Amino acid sequence: MISLYLGAIEAGGTKFVCAVGGENGEVYERVTFATKNPSETMEEVVQFFKSHKLKAIGIGSFGPVDLDRTSPTYGYITSTPKLNWSNFPFVEEIKKHFNVPIGFDTDVNAAALGELLWGAAKGETGCIYMTVGTGIGVGAVIEGELLHGLSHPEMGHILIRRHPDDPFAGSCPFHQDCLEGLASGPAIEKRWGKKGAELADRPEVWELEAFYLAQAVANYILILSPRKVILGGGVMKQPQLLPLVRQKVVHLLNGYVQHEAILHRIDEYIVSPGLGDNAGICGALALAKRAMEQ
């Protein structure tokens, strides 16, 4: 109980990961539990952290969340369809038990910051982190700052071009055939009738997936000019996918963005997470570190 740790919460819709760690991204101890209703879940969170002396806590949360510090609902999970979590005052609840600086952001912004500090974008001043899993989400750090604005970005839902031979209608309840509706893990499963992991030997599956992901990445590059593009999440576990995405991004940009990272070093520019599956929890640790420093 003498040394001071950082606390980290990776709050997902299906599971929570909590960890205590240090200022270099080390994770000393962690627990994972299913996401139940807020009071039960907070109880478990508090139990876990209680035995540690913490100097700050970082929360990377599923969303949408309110990140506007001037808003009366700052630190809330807002309009989620997830039962009982709508309008949950996440930061307030944690503050009740731990009176330390709290960093709060989206899960993907957290992961982007973690990758920047200790992962694939180490040494850079910015990056984007895209997860292609149950949903598609993207976080961004731009010249050292986490990307916020009117609210937080929702880059997983951009419109992209449908492939002319793709009969799948798309699975997004809001936009049907937006990026997430066409290219998330569940979209792959609905289109092909099998889970992604069971489609490894079907090249057409990954050609089409790369067709969609590359369009999104090309648009992110044209709009944000990120210093590094990191692609993670369950779907990216298919090792053939990343090279296909790189190749198609280069083809789509067609020499327009005259930067050697894109023209000559695409393999170092569009990469896998340096922290692997720890991007999320290390990201929350990074938020704690930032909260403490600010």
Place this chain on the structure above:
Amino acid sequence: MISLYLGAIEAGGTKFVCAVGGENGEVYERVTFATKNPSETMEEVVQFFKSHKLKAIGIGSFGPVDLDRTSPTYGYITSTPKLNWSNFPFVEEIKKHFNVPIGFDTDVNAAALGELLWGAAKGETGCIYMTVGTGIGVGAVIEGELLHGLSHPEMGHILIRRHPDDPFAGSCPFHQDCLEGLASGPAIEKRWGKKGAELADRPEVWELEAFYLAQAVANYILILSPRKVILGGGVMKQPQLLPLVRQKVVHLLNGYVQHEAILHRIDEYIVSPGLGDNAGICGALALAKRAMEQ
């Protein structure tokens, strides 16, 4: 010659505008001349500013430009196809004659900053400024900072969905049917056989134009979460266009971005430039002001 002014250069591929002005965006004097080769053009720039005592100069330039302060070619116009302007050391040339702080950025980033300081986004901490003219360009200020990264964004060239009934192949030499290739002023002219200004009474022209612009704006909103969206440039002079874009953006987002600016105040969220045709030159003035303050 006693009071100190700010100098502003709006450097376009066809014309240069130079102005002297003040710290509240006032323009005291201005000249416009055709863009010739760099040495003749710089001569005219220097002549104009010579008679004023300047404390800083701002340059909003056509691109691509190098904005990386650590780069040996910082302040250059880089790989432009425009004759003789490729690898032109713009900042260096101006510094030779005026040893004052120089602000340098893209024309559209400048315009975004001008609109933020003195125009339609006054009081906000960020905005995007899109010009739909001979080309399509977008500048952005995010939480007070001009958007840079690996290089500067090139948002005019994002991929969007073609309208199924649009037979026009697109006019972008790099991407053919990217946004600029489908929706710039010249694209309109090539598709319909007449200049935009002569197509005012053809509703189908503006429906299609809004179809493309709204997709782009929706993607910018999802990716950047701007606090204000400002649409300028020659094509936006069609007064029927802005309401159509607003309506289609709301329709495309379909309630996903739960912010009252989009749900209830779209007319104040997607707007015309507050500075009108002065956005560019006032933007350069804003860059001068920033350079002086930093």
